[in-house]
Amino acid sequence: MHPQIPLPFKPQDEYNFNNFIATGNELIVQSLNTIENEFFIFLWGASSTGKTHLLQATCQQQALQGKTVCYLPLIDLHTLSSDILDGMDGIDTICIDDIQLISNKRDWEVSLFNLFNQIKQQGKHLVISSTQSPQQLGIQLNDLKSRLSSGLALNLTPLDDESTVQVLQNRALKLGLELNQDTASYMVNRLPRDLASLWVLLEKLDKACMTEQRKLTIPFLKNTLQL
Amino acid sequence: MSSIWESCIKHLEQDIPPQQINTWIRPLQAQYSNDGLSLFAPNKFVLDWVIDNYKEKISNIINGLEKKDVRVSIAIGSSKTTHTRPSFNNQKTTTNKQTSAAFPSNLNSSFTFDNFVEGKSNALAKAAAIQVSTNPGEANNPLYLYGGVGLGKTHLMHAVGNSILANSPNAKICFLSSERFVSEMVSSLQKNKINQFKNFYRSLDLLLIDDIQFFAKKERSQEEFFHTFNTLIENNKQIILTCDCYPKEINGLEDRLKSRFGWGLPIAIDPPDLETRVAILKNKAELNNVDLPDEVAFFMGSRIKSNVRELEGALRRVLANSNFTGKPITLDFTKDALRDLISLQDKRVSIDNIQKTVSEYYKIRIADLLSAKRTRAIARPRQLAMALAKELTNYSLPEIGHQFGGKDHTTVLHAQRKIIELRESDQKIDEDYKNLLRTLSH
CATH class of the missing domain: 1.10.8.60 (Helicase, Ruva Protein; domain 3)
Known part of the structure; x- marks a missing residue:
């Protein structure tokens, strides 16, 4: 018998505030939800703490209110010209992800400094995420560094084990994979902690389950991942 | 926003990941009219990307939704008929906080003298700014305010503008950053509008330029600004400039501009006590x-x-x-x-860092700073370093003494008092202290 070949189908990630597990980060979610009260919010935290999710959710929510928004993933853009920031001050809410990638890049720092001033002058809103706090970022342009320190800077708390299990189960559900509490807890306890690695492993398990037409159990998991 | 555009985005969301929608589609502003759908991108980068990747898709969706051929055009700009950025080529504008005036000044009305908190470090700057606002163009022209970041230079600049505007509602006032001046000049050159640009800035009653240090190395802009500067000063029009340093210290600025910036009295704003x-x-x-x-x-x-x-x-x-x-x-x-x-x-700010910075500043060895040597060339820098450690760190006097080679806490206290006294009587010491404070606070 031929093995079942899974179709290369990936669910589209949907980022909104409802599917963000906010444990420990309630103030952050609340602040982003009411962004009209703040001109500038700076989110920082280790990777896999949900920065991208929150920025995307902010875009989503503002768009629902009929606002123009722009999400700028510096991971894709920082090797390009900083001209992409030109004219952005006409947009109601701008979310810039992974700002640590442009620290110490003079052109980007100056462009962001200019954009910051324009957004403030226009009464628009800015959300920036980073792996480090504004003071630790290593921004060389003091004019920009001090501006980045002026906003509401909030530190993201990493997920606790219980919440990670929940996030993992939600993700599995989206893949159409049944992941019970015990197996999810096993994964959280035995596998790398960061969500990005867990996603990759979860997809690997999903494929294996489909190919072999098996349910995801701890023994199957151990066998598949050769633990 | 046009609802047909919203429907189009919903269709696009079905096969474009949300992240890309937020990056490339949501920033677009739409305007729907009898001529078709006009989309406006914030800049050339977004424009090119959308044209290359999504324009055809958008056209197909819109045609499908409207059940007819609809012309979809995309350009750089904004759908709003009144542009929100005051400039020489765009003179009928307002922003939310902007002072309502006959002329679009770009002033932020929330920056006033009343809500500027005065202290020792900025009293002189405030007094000079008030003087300029009561007698613009007469004394202290240009008013040149300099100091570290986040100390209130821009606030004072706007306060002068708002005060002048309150007294003369028809005054032609323009506030802008030096970067904006440069980019407007570049775009006016591209569009063959350089004469309008020149006329606009040379006809102002009050020109406020923020962060003038960003003129560095922009030679063509410096040339143009030089002439604007001369015209305004000759006609007794007021200019206010802010910068992060003293005019002579700006790198990459022509000497003739440096000397002109010093014509009025450059005034420093220091970090607040x-x-x-x-x-x-x-x-x-x-x-x-x-x-x-x-x-x-x-x-x-x-x-x-x-x-x-x-x-x-x-x-x-x-x-x-x-x-x-x-x-x-x-x-x-x-x-x-x-x-x-x-x-x-x-x-x-660690004590190590203070010791390192001070010894580099005075070109002495750290070992000397920590030694018991009492020659003035060593003792003064040591006292300064101790005073800075008290100001910038939260260490106690005995802890500071300990880190300076095991000195007594009374030595640190004496150093601190001596420096306060010397800063009053000796301008050089005061300058050194401020320079070091600025370096260490960054």
């Missing part, structure tokens, strides 16, 4: 209808010393936490809300 920091915090809290307890304001002011923006950021965090939890702002609550920021501040 503790009392002023406390007053600023209480003032900003009051704007948010919060009465900040004195002990909290003193705690924050004594821990966050570098600039007003950082104070502002810290205050925002405390207010947001209190709003969210419904808890009153007490000292313990504040310490908890700011714990990461404060531990960072404690680490940021």
